[in-house]
Amino acid sequence: MIPVALQQAAGGNSQIEVEGTTAGEVLERLIERHEDLRGQLYNDRNRLRNFVNVYLNDEDIRYANGVETPVKDGDRMMIVPAMAGGRSCRELQSASSS
Amino acid sequence: MLVISESQLELLKRHGEQRYPNECCGLLIGRIDAGGQTREVVEVLPVLNAWEDDREHYHRMLIRPQDYLQAEVQFSSKGMGVVGNYHSHPDYVAIPSDFDLEFLAPWTTMSYIVISVWNGKATDVRSWQLTPDRSQFNEEQIIRGNQACQ
Numbered sequence: 001m002i003p004v005a006l007q008q009a010a011g012g013n014s015q016i017e018v019e020g021t022t023a024g025e026v027l028e029r030l031i032e033r034h035e036d037l038r039g040q041l042y043n044d045r046n047r048l049r050n051f052v053n054v055y056l057n058d059e060d061i062r063y064a065n066g067v068e069t070p071v072k073d074g075d076r077m078m079i080v081p082a083m084a085g086g087r088s089c090r091e092l093q094s095a096s097s098s
Numbered sequence: 099m100l101v102i103s104e105s106q107l108e109l110l111k112r113h114g115e116q117r118y119p120n121e122c123c124g125l126l127i128g129r130i131d132a133g134g135q136t137r138e139v140v141e142v143l144p145v146l147n148a149w150e151d152d153r154e155h156y157h158r159m160l161i162r163p164q165d166y167l168q169a170e171v172q173f174s175s176k177g178m179g180v181v182g183n184y185h186s187h188p189d190y191v192a193i194p195s196d197f198d199l200e201f202l203a204p205w206t207t208m209s210y211i212v213i214s215v216w217n218g219k220a221t222d223v224r225s226w227q228l229t230p231d232r233s234q235f236n237e238e239q240i241i242r243g244n245q246a247c248q
Contacts, residue, residue: 001170001171003170003179004170004178004179005207005208006205007130008207009207014177039206040206040207049204051204055167080163080166080167080170081166081205082160083160083166083183083201083204084159084197084201084202085121085183085185085195085201085202086121086149086158086159086185086187087157087187087195088196088197
C-alpha cells in the first residue's frame with residue numbers, strides 16, 4: 001500500500017504488487033520499478049531514512065528482523081513516517097528574550 | 099499550494115489555543131492533484147502529542163506512525179490520505195525550526211502547517227513545503243476554499 005503523498009512517485013498507484021522474500025527485497029524491487037521513490041525513502045548512503053517505518057501486516061518490521069524480515073504471498077506492506085517537530089533551544093532562548 | 103477551508107483553519111487555531119502552552123499536532127487529510135502542486139484538505143485530524151516526555155510538550159511534538167497508518171487505511175477507500183501535518187509553536191513565529199527541518203517533513207510532496215500561538219491566542223497560520231533537496235522549507239500559498247466536499 002502506497003501513502004497518498006507518495007503515489008505520484010509510484011506512477012499514481014495506491015497499491016503495487018511486488019515479489020520478494022524479505023521486506024528489504026520487496027522495497028528494493030519497488031524502488032527499481034519506481035525510481036522516483038528512492039529519494040523519498042533512501043538517503044545519500046542508500047539507507048532507509050531514519051523516519052521511514054515499514055509495516056508488514058500492521059507490524060513494524062523494526063520489531064521483527066528489520067529489512068531481513070521474511071515476507072510471504074499475500075502479505076501487505078506499508079511505508080509510514082514518524083514526524084516530530086518543535087522549536088530548537090536557540091529559538092526558545094530567542095523567544096524568551098524578546 | 100494548499101487548499102483548506104476557513105472552518106478547518108479555525109479548527110487548527112482552536113486546537114493550538116486549547117493545547118497552549120504546549121504544542122498541538124495533527125494530520126491533514128485530503129487529495130493531491132495529478133501534477134502534485136495542489137493539496138486539498140478535506141478533513142483535519144487532531145492527534146495526541148506522543149512525544150515521550152510530556153514535560154517537553156511546550157516545545158516538542160511527535161505524531162505516531164500508527165496514527166498516520168490508521169488515517170491512510172481509514173481514508174483510502176475514498177481516494178484520500180495524509181497530505182500534510184500541522185503543529186503549533188507556542189509563543190513563537192509560524193516558521194519551521196531547525197528541529198522541524200530535521201524531523202517534521204518525511205516527504206517533499208506534503209504540506210506542513212505551523213500555527214503561531216502567543217499568550218494563548220492563535221495569531222498566524224502558515225504552510226510550508228520541503229524543497230526537493232531537503233535543505234529548507236519554502237512557504238506555500240494557502241487558498242481559503244469553501245468547506246471542501248467529502
